[in-house]
Amino acid sequence: MFEKSTWIRLPRNVVVGHGVLDRTVEAVAELHLTGRPLVVTSPTPREVAAERVVEGFAAAGPDPAMAVVAEASFGAVEEVIDTAREADAGFLVGVGGGKAIDITKMAADELGIGFVSVPTAASHDGIVSGRGSVPEEDTRHSVAAEPPLAVVADTEILADAPWRLTTAGCADIISNYTAVKDWQLANRLKHVEYSEYAGALSQMTAEMLVENADSIKQGLEESAWIVVKALVSSGVAMSIAGSSRPASGAEHLISHQLDRLADNPGLHGHQVGVGSILTEYLHTGHNGRWRAIRDALRSIDAPTTAAELGISDDDVLEALTTAHEIRDRYTILGNGVSLDAAYETATVTGVIDGD
Numbered sequence: 001m002f003e004k005s006t007w008i009r010l011p012r013n014v015v016v017g018h019g020v021l022d023r024t025v026e027a028v029a030e031l032h033l034t035g036r037p038l039v040v041t042s043p044t045p046r047e048v049a050a051e052r053v054v055e056g057f058a059a060a061g062p063d064p065a066m067a068v069v070a071e072a073s074f075g076a077v078e079e080v081i082d083t084a085r086e087a088d089a090g091f092l093v094g095v096g097g098g099k100a101i102d103i104t105k106m107a108a109d110e111l112g113i114g115f116v117s118v119p120t121a122a123s124h125d126g127i128v129s130g131r132g133s134v135p136e137e138d139t140r141h142s143v144a145a146e147p148p149l150a151v152v153a154d155t156e157i158l159a160d161a162p163w164r165l166t167t168a169g170c171a172d173i174i175s176n177y178t179a180v181k182d183w184q185l186a187n188r189l190k191h192v193e194y195s196e197y198a199g200a201l202s203q204m205t206a207e208m209l210v211e212n213a214d215s216i217k218q219g220l221e222e223s224a225w226i227v228v229k230a231l232v233s234s235g236v237a238m239s240i241a242g243s244s245r246p247a248s249g250a251e252h253l254i255s256h257q258l259d260r261l262a263d264n265p266g267l268h269g270h271q272v273g274v275g276s277i278l279t280e281y282l283h284t285g286h287n288g289r290w291r292a293i294r295d296a297l298r299s300i301d302a303p304t305t306a307a308e309l310g311i312s313d314d315d316v317l318e319a320l321t322t323a324h325e326i327r328d329r330y331t332i333l334g335n336g337v338s339l340d341a342a343y344e345t346a347t348v349t350g351v352i353d354g355d
């Protein structure tokens with residue numbers, strides 16, 4: 001008897017392009033949401049975009065409220081929840097970089113209401129997924145919630161964001177290569193469910209980004225276009241899989257570990273990019289594609305070494321040898337990489353200098 005079932009949740013409206021910020025109200029109107037919108041933002045995106053979104057809602061009728069959060073913390077999530085209850089908000093609109101959007105999705109999840117994602121930086125695939133996390137003491141509080149009901153990505157604004165945020169978004173996409181390899185490995189060794197469709201979509205997204213690497217240049221609005229479309233299709237791959245597997249493997253575990261260990265961690269995307277160089281080497285060794293991943297990262301100005309990340313060699317080695325412990329997710333790290341193997345991997349790939 002056939003008893004399988006699946007439930008795929010996708011954003012309903014994805015609006016990408018020049019000047020589309022002013023169509024946020026229109027994109028939301030089509031969702032038939034009721035109640036007041038609460039616009040959640042942080043100080044810089046407030047000026048760049050959130051004020052305009054609030055004005056748009058005000059002009060259209062539904063009396064918007066606004067919450068400005070200063071930092072990514074669990075306290076900020078609670079603040080947004082309180083504000084939403086006081087304002088009797090019907091849905092949330094997250095306007096900002098990763099931080100404001102992560103807080104928005106966590107608050108929306110807790111409140112049991114929908115949210116709309118209006119990214120002002122194309123810095124990671126969290127802007128189109130339901131997955132989010134904020135730091136909590138020395139760990140992170142994460143949710144695997146529903147994806148946004150709509151995504152409004154204005155390339156004019158995204159192209160104006162600091163360049164390093166865009167290169168971080170690119171690197172997050174490039175890391176899909178190794179994430180998919182880890183997923184396939186987990187399928188073969190642990191019978192973790194694998195979706196051919198989601199795996200292929202995620203891999204193709206990474207390949208298309210690498211093929212377009214020449215068009216990804218600072219100051220070019222087309223770069224923002226390419227990156228945000230890739231982030232959207234990566235988010236769709238996760239929705240189809242019903243997990244973050246298509247876009248998150250050992251390179252993400254290593255990055256989470258670096259967040260804990262390093263005094264000044266790098267950007268998420270930059271760390272997973274370097275993590276991908278390491279885990280591709282672990283997958284395929286000397287003659288594998290780790291050089292291709294490194295060169296793709298280099299060509300878009302993303303870091304390829306610990307020094308460029310601003311992280312010590314020791315932290316890289318510790319992350320590589322301990323990352324398998326932080327989550328029950330089978331990857332190429334298996335039950336742990338020995339220090340000698342980690343040292344060889346990190347030195348051969350040039351991620352650390354060695355001596």
Ligand SMILES: [Zn+2]
Nearest residue numbers: 124125172272
């Ligand atoms: Zn990521």
